[in-house]
Amino acid sequence: MADHPLSHRTETVRDARRPPRAAPAIEFAGVHKWYGAFHVLRDIRLAVHPGERVVVCGPSGSGKSTLIRCVNRLEEHQKGAIRVHGVELSASSREIDRVRREVGMVFQQFNLFPHLTVLQNCALAPVWAEGVKRREAEDRAHALLAKVKIADQAHKYPSELSGGQQQRVAIARALCMNPKIMLFDEPTSALDPEMVKEVLDTMTALASEGMTMIVVTHEMGFARRVADKVVFMDNGEVVEAGDPEEFFTAPRHERARQFLSRLLH
Amino acid sequence: MTILLEDARLAPPKAERWRAAAADLFSSPVNAVVTVVVAGLIAAALWRFARWAVVDAAWSGGAETCRQRSGACWPFVASNAQLMVFGVYPQDLLWRPAVSLALMAGVIAASMIPRLWSATLALAWGLVPAAVCILLSGTFFGRPVSTNEWGGLPLTLLVWMIAFAGAFVVAIPLALARRSNMGGLRTAAIIVIELVRGVPMLVALYVSRFIVPMTAPGLEINLFVSVETALILFVASYLAEIVRAGLQALPRGQTEAANALGLGYWRTTQLILLPQALRAVIPALVNLGIGVLLSTPLVAVIGMTDFLSAVREAASHEQDWPGCYTTAYFVAGLVFFSICFIASRYSRWLERRLRAAGHG
Ligand SMILES: Nc1ncnc2c1ncn2[C@@H]1O[C@H](COP(=O)(O)OP(=O)(O)OP(=O)(O)O)[C@@H](O)[C@H]1O
Ligand SMILES: [Mg+2]
Numbered sequence: 001m002a003d004h005p006l007s008h009r010t011e012t013v014r015d016a017r018r019p020p021r022a023a024p025a026i027e028f029a030g031v032h033k034w035y036g037a038f039h040v041l042r043d044i045r046l047a048v049h050p051g052e053r054v055v056v057c058g059p060s061g062s063g064k065s066t067l068i069r070c071v072n073r074l075e076e077h078q079k080g081a082i083r084v085h086g087v088e089l090s091a092s093s094r095e096i097d098r099v100r101r102e103v104g105m106v107f108q109q110f111n112l113f114p115h116l117t118v119l120q121n122c123a124l125a126p127v128w129a130e131g132v133k134r135r136e137a138e139d140r141a142h143a144l145l146a147k148v149k150i151a152d153q154a155h156k157y158p159s160e161l162s163g164g165q166q167q168r169v170a171i172a173r174a175l176c177m178n179p180k181i182m183l184f185d186e187p188t189s190a191l192d193p194e195m196v197k198e199v200l201d202t203m204t205a206l207a208s209e210g211m212t213m214i215v216v217t218h219e220m221g222f223a224r225r226v227a228d229k230v231v232f233m234d235n236g237e238v239v240e241a242g243d244p245e246e247f248f249t250a251p252r253h254e255r256a257r258q259f260l261s262r263l264l265h
Numbered sequence: 266m267t268i269l270l271e272d273a274r275l276a277p278p279k280a281e282r283w284r285a286a287a288a289d290l291f292s293s294p295v296n297a298v299v300t301v302v303v304a305g306l307i308a309a310a311l312w313r314f315a316r317w318a319v320v321d322a323a324w325s326g327g328a329e330t331c332r333q334r335s336g337a338c339w340p341f342v343a344s345n346a347q348l349m350v351f352g353v354y355p356q357d358l359l360w361r362p363a364v365s366l367a368l369m370a371g372v373i374a375a376s377m378i379p380r381l382w383s384a385t386l387a388l389a390w391g392l393v394p395a396a397v398c399i400l401l402s403g404t405f406f407g408r409p410v411s412t413n414e415w416g417g418l419p420l421t422l423l424v425w426m427i428a429f430a431g432a433f434v435v436a437i438p439l440a441l442a443r444r445s446n447m448g449g450l451r452t453a454a455i456i457v458i459e460l461v462r463g464v465p466m467l468v469a470l471y472v473s474r475f476i477v478p479m480t481a482p483g484l485e486i487n488l489f490v491s492v493e494t495a496l497i498l499f500v501a502s503y504l505a506e507i508v509r510a511g512l513q514a515l516p517r518g519q520t521e522a523a524n525a526l527g528l529g530y531w532r533t534t535q536l537i538l539l540p541q542a543l544r545a546v547i548p549a550l551v552n553l554g555i556g557v558l559l560s561t562p563l564v565a566v567i568g569m570t571d572f573l574s575a576v577r578e579a580a581s582h583e584q585d586w587p588g589c590y591t592t593a594y595f596v597a598g599l600v601f602f603s604i605c606f607i608a609s610r611y612s613r614w615l616e617r618r619l620r621a622a623g624h625g
Contacts, residue, residue, distance in 0.1 A: 072524075072525055074521050074525060093529070097527050097529060098527075100524065100525060100526070100527040101526075103525075104525070104526075105522075105525040107518060107521070107522065109516075109518050111516075111518035111521065111522035112522075113519065113522070113523075113537055114541065115540050115541050115544065124526070124528075124536060125523075125526035125527055125528060128528060128532045128536060129526060129527035129528050129529075129532065130527070170522075173526070174525075174526070177526060177527060
């Protein structure tokens with residue numbers, strides 16, 4: 001990473017942020033989740049406002065992935081309520097599909113469709129989930145591929161791209177649905193170090209356009225530069241949530257201090 | 266060592282491998298003796314075969330020549346080719362099975378070219394057997410020919426194509442049901458699959474031909490329909506397990522990514538999961554196809570004149586054509602062997618190609 005974790009945050013990204021509106025984009029209200037007997041999320045209370053960028057961090061197994069996967073219902077919670085743009089997630093598959101079209105997700109392992117070209121990967125969901133005409137979907141895909149700087153790879157298969165390129169395709173694919181919220185689950189953890197920057201740059205650009213984002217990451221430089229809020233999780237709980245500068249310089253909780261000291265060494 | 270040799274990337278070049286194999290064959294006195302003895306036996310067998318097929322064979326003339334020679338009776342094949350290939354189909358309408366044969370061979374050949382895999386080709390697998398049925402039966406035009414008079418190679422191919430295409434239609438829902446999280450549906454699928462797989466093909470044919478009609482008095486089922494029902498169910502139960510294995514092998518991330526994009530269960534299955542799963546199990550599909558083709562002569566036991574029965578029928582005039590049984594069965598064996606040999610070489614080529622392409 002180019003940025004030292006203690007370097008000053010660039011202000012340009014923050015300026016683009018819209019003032020938080022009354023209704024949160026995502027709201028967790030006393031959410032609990034169990035895997036069998038294992039209590040993986042404990043009383044999560046969290047609001048993410050439109051345009052807000054939230055970075056989630058914490059030790060392995062603390063429930064970060066589970067938390068964001070509950071937002072688009074890849075995982076079900078058992079207690080409490082999750083509201084996306086005021087709509088409470090329930091078992092109704094129509095509502096789930098609607099929420100999923102508004103919420104894009106980027107995975108650690110990219111999860112591109114290997115049997116489709118980059119362009120087809122991007123145009124697929126607009127055509128089949130949104131009902132857009134193929135031509136229009138492909139135009140959209142070309143535009144977004146240009147935005148993530150891989151316009152020239154549109155007709156290749158994912159296996160022909162580098163990890164960094166694949167992850168940028170995954171971002172473009174999610175953006176093709178014109179989501180209002182983007183979820184990132186450790187998007188750079190599976191990448192070789194030299195490819196991390198190109199993906200983080202893409203995400204930073206997205207943030208500067210005012211996208212609402214929840215990013216699970218251990219890239220603390222990115223968190224300091226881009227995040228409005230850092231959420232620290234441990235053992236299924238949100239231990240600390242607040243201003244990134246404060247979190248990094250003076251974490252209030254012992255567990256957060258330990259986590260940060262381990263991360264910096 | 267053997268493990269390393271099996272890995273294509275590490276395998277030495279062909280000449281090298283031959284030399285290594287030759288060295289192995291004579292690596293000890295015992296090995297040398299075994300090698301010489303086996304080579305001698307093979308040579309003797311080849312010589313006997315060559316005498317039968319070439320030296321002692323009748324090459325021209327008619328039944329009279331065959332009576333004088335002790336080898337194969339090739340003139341028999343020439344003068345009975347029509348009966349062997351087309352069975353008892355009416356003589357004056359042979360263009361129909363001939364066109365049918367060409368149509369089916371065309372679709373099968375096209376299916377072997379990966380570049381042509383498409384929805385259109387899948388459609389052809391449905392339409393061509395239907396067209397062949399119309400053509401052979403003479404429905405909508407010309408003189409009707411009852412299914413009892415269909416026969417020979419076109420019938421064998423038709424039975425096989427319908428069994429395979431029909432099995433796909435049944436197997437995919439079965440495979441999906443078996444993976445479903447609806448308990449009742451899953452149980453039903455498991456029962457059907459395991460029940461049918463637990464039965465030999467011959468029994469399936471008998472049940473469909475003789476037991477099913479007994480369930481409803483007066484019910485008369487066309488022989489062709491009986492055969493296809495049994496075969497489709499039979500093949501589908503195996504196919505369902507192959508498809509399920511293919512689906513099972515896909516990473517969970519594929520479903521999750523599709524769902525996260527807002528694609529529902531059916532779209533995810535149709536656009537993301539099945540195309541990848543089917544591609545991954547192509548070698549198993551080809552194997553199943555070969556197995557089913559080799560089993561088709563069983564349909565003769567319930568009265569269908571498939572290719573092998575047509576050959577047997579042609580050869581049954583022993584008094585006119587002495588020694589023609591061996592010749593006729595040799596030809597039939599050669600036809601089956603050629604088809605299966607090509608299919609299996611093709612399968613290996615395809616497997617390599619798909620692996621090289623990186624999305625297999
Ligand atoms: N499907 C599952 N069934 C049972 N337990 C699960 C399942 N998925 C996750 N877990 C457990 O839940 C806990 C939280 O998992 P989660 O993936 O949310 O952690 P994480 O914070 O994302 O960790 P990491 O940094 O390793 O990705 C872990 O202990 C994990 O073993
Ligand atoms: Mg995780």
